[in-house]
Amino acid sequence: MASGAxxxxxxxxxxxxxALLTSYYAYRVNRLVTNQVVGAxxxxxxxxxxxxxxxxxxxxxxxxxxxxxxxxxxxxLFASFTYxxxxxxxxxxxxxxxxxxxxxxxxxxxxxxxxxGAAAVGLYRFSLLSYFVALILLAFIVFQxxxxxxxxxxxxxxTVLLAFGLILVAHVVLLASVLTLGPLLFLTGTGIQFxxxxxxxxxxxxxxxxxxx
Amino acid sequence: xxxxxxQRSVLRINLDILNxxxxxxxxxxxxxxxxxxxxxxxxxxxLDDLTxxxxxxxxxxxxxxTYNLTTKGVSFLIEMRRAESFVQGFGxxx
Numbered sequence: 001m002a003s004g005a006x007x008x009x010x011x012x013x014x015x016x017x018x019a020l021l022t023s024y025y026a027y028r029v030n031r032l033v034t035n036q037v038v039g040a041x042x043x044x045x046x047x048x049x050x051x052x053x054x055x056x057x058x059x060x061x062x063x064x065x066x067x068x069x070x071x072x073x074x075x076x077l078f079a080s081f082t083y084x085x086x087x088x089x090x091x092x093x094x095x096x097x098x099x100x101x102x103x104x105x106x107x108x109x110x111x112x113x114x115x116x117g118a119a120a121v122g123l124y125r126f127s128l129l130s131y132f133v134a135l136i137l138l139a140f141i142v143f144q145x146x147x148x149x150x151x152x153x154x155x156x157x158x159t160v161l162l163a164f165g166l167i168l169v170a171h172v173v174l175l176a177s178v179l180t181l182g183p184l185l186f187l188t189g190t191g192i193q194f195x196x197x198x199x200x201x202x203x204x205x206x207x208x209x210x211x212x213x
Numbered sequence: 214x215x216x217x218x219x220q221r222s223v224l225r226i227n228l229d230i231l232n233x234x235x236x237x238x239x240x241x242x243x244x245x246x247x248x249x250x251x252x253x254x255x256x257x258x259x260l261d262d263l264t265x266x267x268x269x270x271x272x273x274x275x276x277x278x279t280y281n282l283t284t285k286g287v288s289f290l291i292e293m294r295r296a297e298s299f300v301q302g303f304g305x306x307x
Contacts, residue, residue, distance in 0.1 A: 029296040033224060033307050038300060148304025156302035207298035 004183050008065045011194040012056035018197040018204075019049035025204050040097020044090045051086030058083065065186055084130035091137040098144035131175040138168040159203040166196030225307055226251065228297075230259055231282065231290055234269055239279040 026042035029035075059065055142164050149157045173189035176182070221229075226249065233248035234240045246256045260280065263269045268286035272279045282290070297307055 025299060029299045032292065032296045033300060035300065035305060035307075037303060037305055041303060145304055154301050156298055157304055160302040160304075203302050204299075207302055208295055 002063060004187055005059050005063050005065050007187055008190050009056050009059040011190045012052050012059065015194055015197040016049045016052035016056060018201045019045045019052060022200055022204055023049055025208070037097040040093050044092075044094035044097065047086050047090035047093065051083045051090060054086065055083040065183060065190075081126060084127050088130050088133050088137070091134050091141065095137045095140050095144075098141055098148070127178050128175070131171055131178055135168070135171045135175055138164060138171055142168055156203055156207055159199055159206070163196045163199035163203065166199060167193055170196060222307065226259060227263060228290075228293055228307065230256070230263060231268060231286060234280050235282050235287075235290060239272065239281060241277070241279055245280065 023042050023045035026038050026045060030038040030042055142161065145157075145161050145164055149161060170189045170191075170193035173185060173192060177185035177189055229249040230245055230251075233245045236248070237244050242253075242256060242260070245260070246253060249256065249259075251259065260269070260271075263286075264271055264280075266285075267283055268289055269280050270283050272281065293307075300307055
């Protein structure tokens, strides 16, 4: 396996673990507090974790990163397509959760519209579209996060905002890597995304070790 | 909208009561009532419910009635504190 693919696999699998861990904690919290946004976060991060695990597995078995495998075998294309779709849906679920918290309604038509728009195009175009849509959704999540935080900021909220901010920057770089087909840029984007998930892990651990007031 | 401007959720009220009981130790209803900002009628209802769930216990000494957290209540408060930290991280409130 090429070193680029190995780095991509390692970072993706670590991000998948953090995403699934966040999903589990959100699920546990939701059982206690029953909050719509927490439910969306749980589902969104579960999808994201699965998507990242699929991407990591594809990289492991093909020995190539997503950017390197645009002209590759059908299985790799299918796996990459699955990852990009799941990633887009995951961010959409989280964004809908935040939107419902901010505006009190669910933009129900958004999910099918995004998927319908993405259907029936090649992997290259689809990945461009997917990263672009993920970028828009992440920008929306960060914006809504900022709005909600402005009301009640605390030591935990800054870490979560930093995490989403880094994942947003990562998607800018990943979109640029798909546009330029640059493997190094793709690895840089994956690295920044990993830093985002690392911030999320720090938040999850810090919120878990907190004791009684 | 800030939490104080909204109507408190049942969970928030229960947490306020449990925190008041924990802070006081052998907490008298009047102290809990003051700290949890509830009417007497509503407080009695919530205290009965929390006692039934085994989160607090009543100590009756003549005419004096005091409340304490049970072990289950302490564990519940710790779990809720973690949940609150998690939820706050995403800019939300219980």
